[in-house]
Amino acid sequence: MDGQDTIDLKAIKEIVIKYKKKLITIVVSCTLLAMSIAFMLPKSYESATLLRAKSPKQNGGISIQAASALAMLGAGSISTPTQAYIELMKSRSVLEPIIAGLDLPDEKKVKMDAEGFAKSSLKIQNTKNTDLIEVTAIGRTPEEAQAISKDVVINFQRLLTKLNQSEQSLMIQFLNTRIIETKKDMEQAEQNLEKFRQQEKIYIPDEQAKAIIQKVVEFDKKIAELQVQNDTNQAKLQGVNAQLNKQNVAISRYNIADNPGIQEIRSNIIQKQMSLIEMQQRYTDKHPNVVLLQSELNELNAKLSQEVKNSIQSGANTLNPIHGGLLKEKVETETELLVGQAAFDTAKRLQAENEKEISKLSAGSITYIGLERQVRITQEVYGVLVKNYEQTRIQEAMESMDIQIVDEADLPKRPSGPRKLLITAIGGVLGVMLSFMYVMVLYNRESKRNGMIM
Incomplete structure (x- = not known):
C-alpha cells in the first residue's frame, strides 16, 4: 500500500536516462511544431485611438436616451459615462457598418456578429479612475487596423449624436x-x-x-x-x-x-x-x-x-x-x-x-x-x-461632443501578432509536459511489471 502511494525517484531517473532520446525528441518536436505554426499564422496589427469621455451632465450621469438604450441592451449595472460609452461602442449600430465594409467574402460577413467581432477585433479599455478610453483595433493589415479604430470612434460619435438629439x-x-x-x-x-x-x-x-x-x-x-x-x-x-x-x-x-x-x-x-x-x-x-x-x-x-x-x-x-x-x-x-x-x-x-x-x-x-x-x-x-x-x-x-479624441488612430509599423517567441515557448512547455506524462506512463508500466514478478 505504501509502495503505491510513493514514487521511486531513482526509478524515474533511470527511465529518463533510458528514454532520453525519445523525451528530447518530444520536446524538440513540440517546440518546432509551435514555431512552425507561429510562422504560418497570418500577421495581425493593432491601431489605438485614445479618447476622453466628458460627462454629459454636470452631476456625472449619462443622458436619459443613452441610458435607456443601454438598459434595453441589458446593461443594468452601468452607472458611469465611460462604462456606458464602452458598451455603446460594442453595439450593433456601431460595429455592423464596419463589418459590412471589411474586405471579406460575403459568406464570412454573414456569419460575423457585433459581439463576436468586438471580442476578436477590439480591445476597449478604461484607465481606472480616469475619463480616458483606449480603443484598440486588430486588423490583418496596418491600414485595416487603423480604419477599424477610426470607424469605431466615428460611428460611435454618430450614434451618440443621434441619441442625444432623440432625447x-x-x-x-x-x-x-x-x-x-x-x-x-x-x-x-x-x-x-x-x-x-x-x-x-x-x-x-x-x-x-x-x-x-x-x-x-x-x-x-x-x-x-x-x-x-x-x-x-x-x-x-x-x-x-x-x-x-x-x-x-x-x-x-x-x-x-x-x-x-x-x-x-x-x-x-x-x-x-x-x-x-x-x-x-x-x-x-x-x-x-x-x-x-x-x-x-x-x-x-x-x-x-x-x-x-x-x-x-x-x-x-x-x-x-x-x-x-x-x-x-x-x-x-x-x-x-x-x-x-x-x-x-x-x-x-x-x-x-x-x-x-x-x-x-x-x-x-x-x-x-x-x-x-x-x-x-x-x-x-x-x-x-x-x-x-x-x-x-x-x-x-x-x-453630441461628449467624446474628445486625444490621440488619433495610428498606422502600426510592426505586426502585433502572432507572438512567435511566446508561441514557441508555449510549444516547448507543452513538450516538457508531454515528456513528463510519457515518463509517468513508463514508470507505471514498470511498477506493474515488477509487482507481477514479485
Whole structure:
C-alpha cells in the first residue's frame, strides 16, 4: 500500500536516462511544431485611438436616451459615462457598418456578429479612475487596423449624436410649435395696438398710465415666464414617463414622492417660492432679503436632490442605476411643476390686486393699457420660448461632443501578432509536459511489471 502511494525517484531517473532520446525528441518536436505554426499564422496589427469621455451632465450621469438604450441592451449595472460609452461602442449600430465594409467574402460577413467581432477585433479599455478610453483595433493589415479604430470612434460619435438629439426631440418639438403660435399672437397684438394708436391718436400714455403699465407689465412678464416654464417642465415630465414606460418600470412600486422627508422639503420650497414672488413685488433682486430667500431656496433644492437620491438608493435598491436616474428626474421635475404652479398662482393673485388701479383711468387709457399689456406679454412669452429653444439646441450640440479624441488612430509599423517567441515557448512547455506524462506512463508500466514478478 505504501509502495503505491510513493514514487521511486531513482526509478524515474533511470527511465529518463533510458528514454532520453525519445523525451528530447518530444520536446524538440513540440517546440518546432509551435514555431512552425507561429510562422504560418497570418500577421495581425493593432491601431489605438485614445479618447476622453466628458460627462454629459454636470452631476456625472449619462443622458436619459443613452441610458435607456443601454438598459434595453441589458446593461443594468452601468452607472458611469465611460462604462456606458464602452458598451455603446460594442453595439450593433456601431460595429455592423464596419463589418459590412471589411474586405471579406460575403459568406464570412454573414456569419460575423457585433459581439463576436468586438471580442476578436477590439480591445476597449478604461484607465481606472480616469475619463480616458483606449480603443484598440486588430486588423490583418496596418491600414485595416487603423480604419477599424477610426470607424469605431466615428460611428460611435454618430450614434451618440443621434441619441442625444432623440432625447431633446420632444422638447424641441414642443418649443418649436409654441414659438410659431406665439409669434402669430405677438404680431397680431402689435397690429391691434398700432391700429388703436392711429384711430385714437394716442402714442404716449399719460404719466399715471405709464406708471401703472410699468408695474403691471413686470408681473405680466413674470407670469408669462412661469407659464412657459411650467409647460416646458410638463413636456420634460412626459419624456421621462415615456422612457420609464418603454422599460416597463413599475413606478407604483417606488413611490419616492411619498417619502415624508421629500414631502416636507417640497412644502418648504413652495412656501419659500411664494414668499419670494411677494417680496419681489416690493424689492429689487439685489435686496438683502431677496438674496437671502433665493439662497435658502437653492439650499432646499440641493437638499431635495440629495433626499431623492438617498431614497432611491435605500428604498428602491432593486432598481438599476439607469431606472433610478429616471425616477430621480421624474420626482425633481414634478417638484418643479408644483413649485412653478404655486408661484404662478401667487403672481396671478398679486396681479389681480394691481389691476384694480387700472379701473381709475379713462376709457382710452384702459384700452391702451390692455393692448400694450397684450403686446408685452406675447413679446415676453416669445422671448422666453426662443431662449429655451436655443438653450435646448445648444445643450443638444454640447452633448453630441461628449467624446474628445486625444490621440488619433495610428498606422502600426510592426505586426502585433502572432507572438512567435511566446508561441514557441508555449510549444516547448507543452513538450516538457508531454515528456513528463510519457515518463509517468513508463514508470507505471514498470511498477506493474515488477509487482507481477514479485
